[in-house]
Each structure stands twice: as C-alpha cells, then as structure tokens.
Amino acid sequence: MSEISVLGAGAFGTALAISLARDGRAVTLWARDPRDMAEARENARRLPGFTFPDTLTVTGDLEAATAAPIVLLALPLQQTAAFLEEHAALFRNQVLVCCSKGVDMATGRGPAEIIRETCPGATPAVLSGPSFAVDIAAGLPTALTLAADDPEPLQHALTTANIRLYRSTDLIGVELGGALKNVIAIACGIAIGAGLGESARAALMTRGYAEMNRFAQARGAQPETLAGLSGFGDLALTCTSEKSRNFAYGLALGRGEPGAEGVTIEGKSTAKAVSNAAKQAGIDMPIANIVVALVSGAVTVPQAVEILLSRPLKEE
Numbered sequence: 001m002s003e004i005s006v007l008g009a010g011a012f013g014t015a016l017a018i019s020l021a022r023d024g025r026a027v028t029l030w031a032r033d034p035r036d037m038a039e040a041r042e043n044a045r046r047l048p049g050f051t052f053p054d055t056l057t058v059t060g061d062l063e064a065a066t067a068a069p070i071v072l073l074a075l076p077l078q079q080t081a082a083f084l085e086e087h088a089a090l091f092r093n094q095v096l097v098c099c100s101k102g103v104d105m106a107t108g109r110g111p112a113e114i115i116r117e118t119c120p121g122a123t124p125a126v127l128s129g130p131s132f133a134v135d136i137a138a139g140l141p142t143a144l145t146l147a148a149d150d151p152e153p154l155q156h157a158l159t160t161a162n163i164r165l166y167r168s169t170d171l172i173g174v175e176l177g178g179a180l181k182n183v184i185a186i187a188c189g190i191a192i193g194a195g196l197g198e199s200a201r202a203a204l205m206t207r208g209y210a211e212m213n214r215f216a217q218a219r220g221a222q223p224e225t226l227a228g229l230s231g232f233g234d235l236a237l238t239c240t241s242e243k244s245r246n247f248a249y250g251l252a253l254g255r256g257e258p259g260a261e262g263v264t265i266e267g268k269s270t271a272k273a274v275s276n277a278a279k280q281a282g283i284d285m286p287i288a289n290i291v292v293a294l295v296s297g298a299v300t301v302p303q304a305v306e307i308l309l310s311r312p313l314k315e316e
Ligand SMILES: NC(=O)C1=CN([C@@H]2O[C@H](COP(=O)(O)OP(=O)(O)OC[C@H]3O[C@@H](n4cnc5c(N)ncnc54)[C@H](O)[C@@H]3O)[C@@H](O)[C@H]2O)C=CC1
Pocket: 008, 009, 010, 011, 012, 013, 032, 046, 074, 075, 076, 077, 079, 083, 099, 100, 101, 102, 131, 132, 133, 134, 263, 264, 266
C-alpha cells in the first residue's frame, strides 16, 4: 500500500504524483482509465513528455488507491462533490488534500466544506499556490501553501525536492485565494487580448486583489493568507502567463475568438459562484460580475470597460 495516493490523472494530479514519487516515495495515481498510462509510463494526453518514476503506480482500482492514509484530490472542482458523494464509503479516515482551485457552482461551497460534509470521517486539507503542472513535472522549483487544522505532519509528508511547502491553518483563506485568482486571470486575459494594455492589467490585478480580500475575509479568511503564496503569489503567476488556461481563455475572449475546447477553466464556474454569493451577501465584486457577463456574452468588451470606469468614485 502506498503512503500517498493522487485521485485524478489530469495535468496537475500527474505532476504532483511525479514530484512525490521522484523523491522515492511509493505513490499511487488513480485514473478512470489508466491503461495507456500504465503501459507508456507517461500521461500522453494531459502531461506529455514526463516519464513516470519507478515508484509511481498507476491504477484504476479506487478501493486500492483510497487505502493510503494521505489522499490528494486533483479532479476539477466542479466534479469533486459528486465524486466524493458517490464514493463516500471509501473515505472513512484518510487525510484528504484538495489540490483543485474553485468554488462549487451548485452550492457555493469550497473544497474543505465539501470534504467535511461528504466525508465526515476524513480530515480536510488544502494545497494551493503558484504551480503550473509542467513546471512541477519538469522539476522546476516552487513554493506552495498547505492548510489543515494540524498541518505540520502533512507539511513534512508532502514536501518534495522541488516543492517547498509553507503551512497554514487558514483553510478558507488558502482555498479562496486559489479559486478567486482564476476569475481575475480571465479578466486580465480579456484586457490583454482586447488590446487594453498592461496598465489596465495591473489595475485589474490590484483591484482584483482587493475584491479577493473582501470576499475571502467575509468568509473568515485572514488577510495575511491572501497576501501569501496561495493568494498574491498565484494571482501574480496566473495573470501574467499564457501558460495559464484561465488567462489564455480570457485572451481568446478579448480577441473575439472561441476559447479552447475540452480544457479545464475553473475561473468560469467560480466567477458565477462567487458573483451570486457576493450579491446575496452584499459584497462588492465588480470584476467577478463583469467576468460573468463577458463569459456569457451579455456584454461586449467596450461595454465592460465603460461599466467598470463609470462606477462611482471612491476611496482606495
Ligand atoms: N494544470 C495546472 O497547472 C494546475 C491545476 N490545478 C488545479 O487542479 C485541478 C485539476 O486540473 P488539471 O489537472 O489541470 O485538469 P485536467 O483538465 O488536466 O484534467 C482533469 C482530469 O480530471 C479527470 N476527471 C474529471 N472528472 C472526473 C471524475 N468525475 N472522476 C474522475 N476523474 C475525473 C479527467 O479525466 C482529467 O484527467 C483544477 O482545479 C486546477 O485548477 C492547480 C494548480 C496547477
């Protein structure tokens, strides 16, 4: 039995499994259809070009994978609640580390609440911060935040040669930083794609950061957490790199092109979830609201600019 399993063999789950196994740990990577990966020792579909270390086992047997005491969840966030509900009997007492970034559109819940409600015997944890899957798989260095009620043992268990982990007990702050930055990254992509310029992007990042803080603090997050790797750190990465799928999607929208098909773009559903929740709670989220309107086609880019610039003038 592996000490660590990763559920979901997308780009990120595969990259984390590779990084953990490269250090010599026995790691199990669970996928719905593991056959090609097990034979090729590579995830040719989602993360081509990175050979699996010998200590990485690929399986389609969920019962065997969930026998590990530490289980990383790396499915798209919108699939996570249904997945845990369906297989709740298998999640009795493990530490469940959610590596997805988003807010559930149907219920407004983040990963920690989803885990607590669907798998009451399990211990929730959240891993988030600046980390493109290809960078992790290539062994390039980064630093991430790991949040749990008692994060220290887990911090040691999951630190790897190229992933330095900082610990936190602010689960809500860590998960919301990672979820909300995707919404701002879409807005920044649209601004660059539409030719609005780098000054507009910097303004969106800064006001977006203020908006992230307002929403997260209303849910009990600490402002220091938002200033850390999972908030500011990931915002900086995602809003400035075309490697980000959220940024690249915004870039296409801004250019008037369709976004890529079959790609996980968490910010689209998260924007809807947080925009709805913020309206109900009376929290001002102008950028999230405008991203929802732009994604649905309800407004054009020039209309969006007009709406944002004509808001009442206020203190910073
Ligand atoms: N790709 C990246 O660089 C990073 C991704 N993340 C986060 O990781 C999460 C997953 O993203 P990626 O791995 O990039 O996505 P991906 O699009 O590469 O892969 C998603 C995977 O989930 C699987 N999947 C979907 N629904 C499933 C279900 N019901 N049961 C089992 N498997 C299912 C798909 O078959 C696919 O293999 C997202 O929340 C993303 O924000 C976080 C940091 C970096």
